[in-house]
Amino acid sequence: MVHYVGLLDGSGGVWGLRIPDLPGCHGGGETAEAAIADATSAAREWAEHRQGRGKTLPVARPLSQIARDGDIDLAAGEIAVMVPLLLDSGRSVRANLSLDASLLTAIDEAARARGLTRSAFVASAAREKILAAT
Numbered sequence: 001m002v003h004y005v006g007l008l009d010g011s012g013g014v015w016g017l018r019i020p021d022l023p024g025c026h027g028g029g030e031t032a033e034a035a036i037a038d039a040t041s042a043a044r045e046w047a048e049h050r051q052g053r054g055k056t057l058p059v060a061r062p063l064s065q066i067a068r069d070g071d072i073d074l075a076a077g078e079i080a081v082m083v084p085l086l087l088d089s090g091r092s093v094r095a096n097l098s099l100d101a102s103l104l105t106a107i108d109e110a111a112r113a114r115g116l117t118r119s120a121f122v123a124s125a126a127r128e129k130i131l132a133a134t
Helices: 032-052 063-068 101-113 118-132
Strands: 002-011 014-018 026-029 079-085
Touching: 002 032, 002 063, 014 032, 026 032, 032 079, 063 079, 101 118
Parallel strands: none
Antiparallel strands: 002 014, 002 079, 014 026
16 A cells, blocks of 8 residues: 545635645635545555556655655645555455354345445455554
8 A cells, every 4th residue: 555645625614635746636615634544545446546547646745755845835824634545456355254143134135235245245344454553
């Protein structure tokens, strides 16, 4: 997983986040947390679209470089946050997991209700949990 620097600003219940290394990629929300979550999703979509066109992803610059390059507008109240980018490799790997029987039943019911396979549901839940912890 790679992390890009995001620049967050907000006032009056409106928060925005832009990712200078991913041109045109931004997020927004009513809270800083919502803007970060939206930008994390947008970064994944931005990267998948770019890779789908056969292009490589930009290198994530460190915060010190972004500051030296003048990309942070401190006068506007921007602050830096790290935005994780977790992309699928396109290669599935079989894994043997042990779960409580009632949890597995709940997973299967939730997956079925969403039209997903058990594997897709577990992968999605794990991805959400990993991104929420970063």
